[in-house]
Amino acid sequence: MDRTEISGSGDPARTVATLWGTRRLPRRGPKHTLTTAQVTAAAIGIADGDQDLSTLSMRRVAEALGVGTMSLYTYVSSREELVEAMLDTVYGEAVQLLGPLGDAPWQDGLRRVARVNWELCTRHPWVLQVFTGRPPLGPHTIAKYERELAVIEGIGLTDVEMDAAVTLVHTHVEGVARRRVEADRVVRRTGIDDEQWWRQVQPAIEAVFDPSRFPISARVGQAAGQAHRSAHNPEHAYAFGLDRLIQGVEALISERAGA
Known part of the structure; x- marks a missing residue:
């Protein structure tokens, strides 16, 4: 699954205002019949249904809501901003x-963090298509980060190490989840x-493969294949x-405590 979006590519100030609900909607013009939350929910529904973000367009969101495409820009100023609101x-x-x-x-807390992120990625596979080096700084994003950090608060890590540990969990989960999503897509x-x-x-393959030429691959591949019933088990x-x-x-904390 290719990444098709880059978080943080919209207007920063306008995006923050949208995410935190402080953006002022125009007073003039047609009456506002929707909310930003409704627009965002419709977009999430489309992306979930397609399991792909590349097919999402403002036109499709407008059609799902039964309004004109241009009216959506009252609530989100761009498709990039909409994606951040979705995230x-x-x-x-x-x-x-x-x-x-x-x-x-x-x-156990860190395992819960991993499991929740795993379920998030598999339930909304399109999130794996967004590079979040510049995360959407909305209230839910920050609350999620706060909850995840709280799991390892006071266990003996520095603040920088706490951030790195949470990031490492995300990186691991997202990498394996991407393999899972791609495998499911191949089956479909x-x-x-x-x-x-x-x-x-x-x-x-048995007609051309010589185990004596690749003995380690033959042994390990056979063991893994028998265990997983496939070439890879996400x-x-x-x-x-x-x-x-x-x-x-654990080793880092123990090493520091014994130093």
């Missing part, structure tokens, strides 16, 4: 799912799943990588 809105779902911190160990396009594909390709990669990530943070 901030779905981040609000993550805030709700993260819930209160409670007394759970930070390791080809009409066959991985097991069916392997049964079709197996006779051909859920296993997600769990394996998350375990190693948490162990790395």
Whole structure:
């Protein structure tokens, strides 16, 4: 899945005003029959249905709402601004799912952060098409960041390390989720799943593949294939990588405490 959008590419001040609800709608002209939230929700519905952001247009959103395309610019000044509003809105779902911190160990909290982001990416796969090096600085985005940082507050990391740990979780989850979304897309396009594909390709590859020439690949590939029933298992990669990530943070904290 290619990234088709860059967060932060719209007018910064206008976007912040839209996200925080401080933008003033024009007093003159036709009566306002919609809200920015309604426009954003319609756009999310289209992107969710297509599982793709590249097909989203202001015209399609307007058609879904039964209004003229130009009227949408009353609520969002550009498609780029609309995408940021979409992101901030779905981040609000993550805030709700993260819930209160409670007394759970930070390791469990970090797993919850990872799971919520995994579910977000698989429920709204179009978010993986947006590069968020400049995140949408809306209320839900910041609340999500606050909840995620709270999980590892006071465990022995510096502020910079806390930010890095949360970023590392996001990077891991998004990378594996992208593989999952792409795999699902291949199944939809080809009409066959991985097991069916392997049964079709197996006779051909066995006719040309010499295990003695690639002994490690033969051994490991066979073990992984038998375990996953496919060439790649995103859920296993997600769990394996998350375990190693948490162990790395634990090692850092232990090393510092023993120094």
